Amino acid sequence: AQSVTQPDIHITVSEGASLELRCNYSYGATPYLFWYVQSPGQGLQLLLKYFSGDTLVQGIKGFEAEFKRSQSSFNLRKPSVHWSDAAEYFCAVQSGGSYIPTFGRGTSLIVHP
């Protein structure tokens, strides 16, 4: 069965600082990987996805993520955080033969001015 671990429940950064949110997955084959963002009281918005090919993927709002097969990781990064990035971030994994993703428990990003 596939699973996702987001080891950090909360991350606090200063505005303008760089950000890395961790995601580790468990799945036998090459998974499909996603990062979503959720603002308070809202649904989830897709930031980026990885299916195959280049292991460094670019997303919206200046985010990127790198797939590392050897570490079973798909960490999300942003070089300079803005106050509007404060939100909940979810990593999700999906097997190639399934249309149902498994989500991590999320990481809450707090941005200090």
Next chain:
Amino acid sequence: DTGVSQDPRHKITKRGQNVTFRCDPISEHNRLYWYRQTLGQGPEFLTYFQNEAQLEKSRLLSDRFSAERPKGSFSTLEIQRTEQGDSAMYLCASSADSYEQYFGPGTRLTVT
């Protein structure tokens, strides 16, 4: 098209009552999903439809829960005899033939 919509956005009900939520997906999307999200957790899959066919249901979906998508367009999720443990955010998402899902704003259910 403005995306996935859900109605109502908030619902407060008393234990034992029935509730029904509606989801309107993006019009050309053939897949529709329901998730439940509790505080501090990611979305948990409940069920999904391809067109009007309900293809998979989670073990989380007890007999008190039922979902329909009668014409392959909008969907409803009904919870009968609500319990306090049903309090959660219920999210709907839709997708086309890709794996990318588009989420609605959710319906927050509070059972008192």
